[in-house]
Structure formats: structure tokens, C-alpha cells
Amino acid sequence: xxxxxxxxxxxxxxxxxxxxxxxxxxxxxxxxxxxxxxxxxxxxxxxxxxxxxxxx
Amino acid sequence: xxxxxxxxxxxxxxxxxxxxxxxxxxxxxxxxxxxxxxxxxxxxxxxxxxxxxxxxxxxxxxxxxxxxxxxxxxxxxxxxxxxxxxxxxxxxxxxxxxxxxxxxxxxxxxxxxxxxxxxxxxxxxxxxxxxxxxxxxxxxxxxxxxxxxxxxxxxxxxxxxxxxxxxxxxxxxxxxxxxxxxxxxxxxxxxxxxxxxxxxxxxxxxxxxxxxxxxxxxxxxxxxxxxxxxxxxxxxxxxxxxxxxxxxxxxxxxxxxxxxxxxxxxxxxxxxxxxxxxxxxxxxxxxxxxxxxxxxxxxxxxxxxxxxxxxxxxxxxxxxxxxxxxxxxxxxxxxxxxxxxxxxxxxxxxxxxxxxxxxxxxxxxxxxxxxxxxxxxxxxxxxxxxxxxxxxxxxxxxxxxxxxxxxxxxxxxxxxxxxxxxxxxxxxxxxxxxxxxxxxxxxxxxxxxxxxxxxxxxxxxxxxxxxxxxxxxxxxx
Numbered sequence: 001x002x003x004x005x006x007x008x009x010x011x012x013x014x015x016x017x018x019x020x021x022x023x024x025x026x027x028x029x030x031x032x033x034x035x036x037x038x039x040x041x042x043x044x045x046x047x048x049x050x051x052x053x054x055x056x
Numbered sequence: 057x058x059x060x061x062x063x064x065x066x067x068x069x070x071x072x073x074x075x076x077x078x079x080x081x082x083x084x085x086x087x088x089x090x091x092x093x094x095x096x097x098x099x100x101x102x103x104x105x106x107x108x109x110x111x112x113x114x115x116x117x118x119x120x121x122x123x124x125x126x127x128x129x130x131x132x133x134x135x136x137x138x139x140x141x142x143x144x145x146x147x148x149x150x151x152x153x154x155x156x157x158x159x160x161x162x163x164x165x166x167x168x169x170x171x172x173x174x175x176x177x178x179x180x181x182x183x184x185x186x187x188x189x190x191x192x193x194x195x196x197x198x199x200x201x202x203x204x205x206x207x208x209x210x211x212x213x214x215x216x217x218x219x220x221x222x223x224x225x226x227x228x229x230x231x232x233x234x235x236x237x238x239x240x241x242x243x244x245x246x247x248x249x250x251x252x253x254x255x256x257x258x259x260x261x262x263x264x265x266x267x268x269x270x271x272x273x274x275x276x277x278x279x280x281x282x283x284x285x286x287x288x289x290x291x292x293x294x295x296x297x298x299x300x301x302x303x304x305x306x307x308x309x310x311x312x313x314x315x316x317x318x319x320x321x322x323x324x325x326x327x328x329x330x331x332x333x334x335x336x337x338x339x340x341x342x343x344x345x346x347x348x349x350x351x352x353x354x355x356x357x358x359x360x361x362x363x364x365x366x367x368x369x370x371x372x373x374x375x376x377x378x379x380x381x382x383x384x385x386x387x388x389x390x391x392x393x394x395x396x397x398x399x400x401x402x403x404x405x406x407x408x409x410x411x412x413x414x415x416x417x418x419x420x421x422x423x424x425x426x427x428x429x430x431x432x433x434x435x436x437x438x439x440x441x442x443x444x445x446x447x448x449x450x451x452x453x454x455x456x457x458x459x460x461x462x463x464x465x466x467x468x469x470x471x472x473x474x475x476x477x478x479x480x481x482x483x484x485x486x487x488x489x490x491x492x493x494x495x496x497x498x499x500x501x502x503x504x505x506x507x508x509x510x511x512x513x514x515x516x517x518x519x520x521x522x523x524x525x526x527x528x529x530x531x532x533x
Contacts, residue, residue: 004190004475004476004492004493008474008475009164009474009475009476012471012474013474016118016119016122016414017122017125017126018118018119018122019122019125020118020162020163020232021164024164
């Protein structure tokens with residue numbers, strides 16, 4: 001049995017030009033993942049900076 | 057094969073006379089779409105103002121709204137003019153057992169990074185490369201951590217429970233659907249899209265269809281006019297005036313409905329969802345528009361007399377659940393209700409209309425075989441989907457998992473809903489779940505995501521303004 005693929009949902013939405021599913025498009029997924037990592041790293045850096053300031 | 061393709065390309069490139077018969081939603085939506093997408097053609101709509109429309113208020117799916125977007129319809133203007141409202145979901149009531157509800161929405165949740173969720177989302181699932189969110193839902197359901205799909209997967213659940221305005225927070229704000237007045241929407245499309253784009257409207261009655269073999273040559277009207285054309289579109293609904301094809305009767309328990317338009321005593325009665333309520337005769341729909349709602353009791357004709365005695369002021373509509381045996385004969389194509397109709401559940405009627413119009417335009421380049429194949433598969437898919445509601449077995453493997461995941465094929469345009477919405481039905485109706493292929497993986501983050509998202513939306517929905525106030529502010533902003 002074939003496993004379900006998120007590409008099916010993305011293709012379904014794309015074929016209809018339905019807004020709101022862009023985050024599932026293959027070309028957008030990696031961008032979103034990279035942004036999430038960047039965002040998380042920035043937040044962590046800010047947290048560490050604040051901790052450093054408090055400790056000094 | 058090459059000859060066929062060449063002739064189809066000619067349809068696109070050289071001006072043709074396209075005659076649409078029928079002035080309902082299908083007719084005017086088709087005329088609007090053709091005039092916008094293929095402006096080189098001359099489009100005529102033959103309709104009769106003496107034929108009264110049957111609409112009471114219709115529930116749509118996002119595909120229909122996507123089509124309106126393609127026409128460049130200004131959403132706020134259209135909603136104000138026609139009394140439309142947003143539809144966050146279809147609320148199924150009492151289907152599995154009395155007291156059971158399920159909000160069937162459309163969204164596939166966004167990752168946390170794009171939402172007003174807690175800033176540190178590293179502990180949550182953020183990888184959209186796999187469908188692990190759906191798998192996590194099944195696992196949690198089977199382990200008893202959760203007891204329903206909508207509350208944890210969809211983000212509409214709490215806004216519908218509280219009847220509050222969710223457009224600011226819902227992740228499916230862009231995956232929207234509407235409740236529409238089909239008659240007013242037809243008028244709107246005629247006035248603001250079709251006529252300004254050069255569509256010719258002919259208000260008259262068809263008295264004869266003049267044919268040469270399979271092809272239609274012209275149409276004779278009551279006032280003596282003869283309208284010639286190269287391509288004819290049958291949008292005459294159940295009358296099926298033009299298409300020369302038998303129908304395939306479908307075995308389905310519902311074939312009639314009592315319908316009525318009911319005004320609100322106060323605007324706060326407006327709800328952000330369609331209600332589909334099971335009852336002893338079949339089911340009742342409530343489609344909430346601005347100012348009124350459309351109510352309909354869908355049932356089997358054998359119960360019409362008994363049910364009719366319980367209802368006051370309702371109008372009876374009867375139909376034979378069917379699928380056209382052919383969707384294209386010669387130069388005639390059938391769209392909308394004349395292509396097939398089973399049951400108004402899930403807003404599939406306007407979906408068939410929208411899909412058939414899209415497929416018609418694609419058939420001009422891909423050939424008539426494309427139109428036949430896709431239309432046939434599309435109605436089969438709807439028929440299969442509706443079976444879930446009527447205690448018939450459902451084979452998810454057949455629908456989704458034995459097929460190649462070929463996104464370049466005709467697969468996607470044939471489908472009313474994607475696979476995760478079938479999963480919701482499988483959980484809601486407690487059937488077919490065993491057929492779902494679970495993937496190996498670490499579900500911890502995905503489970504966390506679902507639980508935290510649910511808690512946040514529960515909070516947002518309680519704080520949000522009432523839906524009917526939010527809608528008015530939105531429409532007049």
C-alpha cells in the first residue's frame with residue numbers, strides 16, 4: 001500500500017489555485033523550515049544575551 | 057492523436073461562438089469564466105426569466121471560492137451585495153449517534169513559525185515534509201489521548217463552538233468557503249463580470265434544438281430567433297435540454313428535499329458554519345446567510361407525505377440521483393446539475409458546477425476525452441464520499457493508498473477533498489481507520505503541537521468577538 005503524501009494535498013490545492021495551502025507546496029516547505037530554524041536561533045540568542053546581562 | 061490536439065488548440069486560438077443554455081449559477085458562472093479566461097470567443101447565454109430558480113441558500117467548498125477569485129470578484133463587495141457569509145466548516149450533528157458533533161473544516165494547519173504562537177517553537181513539530189500530523193492524530197485517538205479529530209487538527213473547532221469571529225486567528229482564514237445565495241450570486245456575476253466582459257444575454261425560451269448527427273447546429277427560440285454556435289453548453293439543470301445522453305441512476309437513499317428561506321429574529325442567529333443534522337427521515341441542512349438562513353429537509357420520496365405534514369411553508373424538490381452517461385456529445389458539453397447530482401451534502405452541488413467549468417476550459421486544449429474522464433471520476437469520487445454518511449462501507453485504500461502518488465496526473469482535479477479530510481470522516485464515523493497506513497516516526501513533537509495549538513485556539517476563541525459582529529465589521533471596513 002502506498003503511504004499518503006503531503007504532495008497529494010499540495011497538488012490538489014494547487015490545481016484549484018486555492019489560497020491557504022501554500023505552506024504545503026514543495027517549493028515553500030524548505031523555505032519555511034529554514035525560517036523556523038532562523039527564528040528559533042534568534043530567539044535563543046536573545047535569551048542567552050539577556051541571561052548574560054543579568055549574570056554580569 | 058496529433059489531429060485531435062491540433063483541432064483543440066484551434067478552439068483556444070480562433071474565435072468561436074459558444075452558446076450556454078441556462079441562466080442559473082452554472083450558466084452565469086460558466087459565461088463569466090469563459091469571457092474572462094478566453095476573451096477571444098463570443099459567448100451567449102440563453103435563459104428564461106420565466107423559469108424560477110430553486111436555490112434557498114447554498115453551502116460551498118473552497119474550490120468554488122477559488123473560481124470566484126480567478127474572476128477577480130471583490131470579496132467584500134460581492135458578500136455585501138448578495139448576503140453571503142463565511143463558512144468555517146460543515147458541522148455534522150447526530151450522524152454517528154445522537155448528541156455527537158464534528159466540525160469538518162478545510163485547513164491543513166500551518167507550522168507554528170507563521171502564527172502568533174509561543175515564540176520558542178523548537179519543542180513543537182515544524183516539519184511539513186511528512187504527513188506525520190495526521191498519523192499523530194490517529195495514534196493519539198487509538199491510545200485514548202484524544203477522542204475526536206476536529207478539536208485537535210482543525211483550528212475552526214473552538215470558533216464554531218463559541219460562534220465567534222475567527223478570521224484574525226484561524227489558520228484556515230485563507231482556505232475559506234462561504235454560504236451563498238446562488239440566485240443573487242448568479243445575478244451578481246451576470247451584472248459585474250459576464251456582461252461587462254461582452255457576454256450576450258438572451259432572455260427567451262428554447263423551443264427546438266437543431267442537430268446534424270451528434271452536433272448541435274442551432275437553437276430555435278420562442279420569438280423565432282435562431283441562435284447558431286460552434287460549441288454548446290448545457291447548463292439547464294435537471295431538465296438536461298441539450299445533452300443527448302442517458303443517465304446512470306445511482307443507488308442512493310435520498311432523493312427529495314423540503315426547502316424554505318427563514319428570516320432571523322435577530323442577526324445573532326447567524327452562525328459561521330453549515331449545519332447538517334441527521335434525523336429519522338434523512339437529514340436537515342441549515343445554511344446561514346446574512347439576514348436569513350436556508351433550511352432543507354433531505355429525505356426519500358416515500359416519506360414526503362409524512363414529513364410534509366410536519367412542516368409549514370416548505371417547498372418540495374424531487375430528483376433522481378444520477379450521473380450522466382456521457383458528458384460530451386458532439387459539440388455539446390454538460391455542466392453543473394445536468395452533469396450529475398446525488399445529494400446536497402458537503403456543498404458538492406456548486407463544487408460539481410465549478411469543477412465542470414474548469415474541466416471544460418481544460419478540455420479545449422486537452423481534448424474531449426479529458427472532459428469525459430475527469431467528469432466521470434469526479435462524480436464517482438463524490439458518490440464514494442457521500443457513502444460514508446449512509447452506513448455504506450468505505451474503502452480508503454481504493455481511494456487514496458493503492459494509487460500512485462502521482463501529482464502530475466488527473467488525480468487532484470478529480471477529488472472533492474484531499475486525504476486528510478477523509479481521515480477526519482473515518483474518525484468521525486468510526487469506519488475505515490484500519491486501512492490508514494501509519495508511517496514510522498517520532499510522534500512526540502507532532503502530538504505536542506496538536507495539544508498546544510488546541511489550547512491556544514480555545515483561549516483565542518473565547519476572547520474573540522461574536523461572529524455576526526465580526527462579519528459586519530469586516531464587510532464594512
